[in-house]
Amino acid sequence: MSALILGLLMFLGMHSSRIVAEGWRTQVIAQRGPGAWKGLYTVVSLVGFGLIIWGYGQARMQPVVLWESPVWTRHLAALLVLVALVLLAAAQVPGNGIKARVHHPMVLGVKVWALAHLLANNTLADLLLFGSFLVWAVLDFRSSRQRDRAAGTVYPPGSAGRTVVAVVLGVLLWAAFAFWLHGLLFGVRPFGR
Incomplete structure (x- = not known):
């Protein structure tokens, strides 16, 4: 540990x-x-x-198990990770509406990812790992927004086409992780045994 x-x-x-x-x-x-x-x-x-x-x-x-995780938390986590990966994709696609709206989609995506994994996992290591990332992301998002306000940063409006690209990329990334990469990399398959 x-x-x-x-x-x-x-x-x-x-x-x-x-x-x-x-x-x-x-x-x-x-x-x-x-x-x-x-x-x-x-x-x-x-x-x-x-x-x-x-x-x-x-x-x-x-593992040091801290609580029992109901089965439904895995399904909620999968949905939240979909949102997180769309946010991650939005951070990489210039000129999309998601970035124009939330300004820091990668940090917001980390928040959602960490929360999802906290809901679905139940060990001390999970609490340390995902809890730390959640606290960091909350603080970083707040700090980033404060810096934007202080600097008078204005984000240009995004186009619908680029927003669709970000969403499609996020969904494809989520599908790759959910059905293949997560099991390969971490030994846990969100939708299988």
Whole structure:
């Protein structure tokens, strides 16, 4: 469990630099340059992500069950992950209406993804992993919206065609994960044994 916790601290810590240490982040970029910051950010994030994967895998071998998860929570989670992956796709498709409306669809998608997995899973490792990502996403979304307001950021309206592209990509990504990749990568098939 310690590897999972250390990984979460490293990964989410780096991804929280604009939330809790904007001045320090700005100072490092000014002193060392944007390339050095991106390098540090990337290395710490990758090491943290690796520790999260390894630590979560280790914790799943001896799970500490905290509550019983009703079967219906898996179905709700699948629906919520569909929404999360549409939001993720919207973050990547420029000029779509979803991004124009929510401004930070990737962070909102992480919120929905984490909540979905908290509902469907019931171990201490799940609570640590998905709960940490949910708390981070809530704080990051709030911080991002505050920065937008302070900077007077205006998001251009999206086109219907690009919005359809984002939705279709999200649905295709969801189908690939739900019916194939999730089982292959994580050993859990949302719609099968």
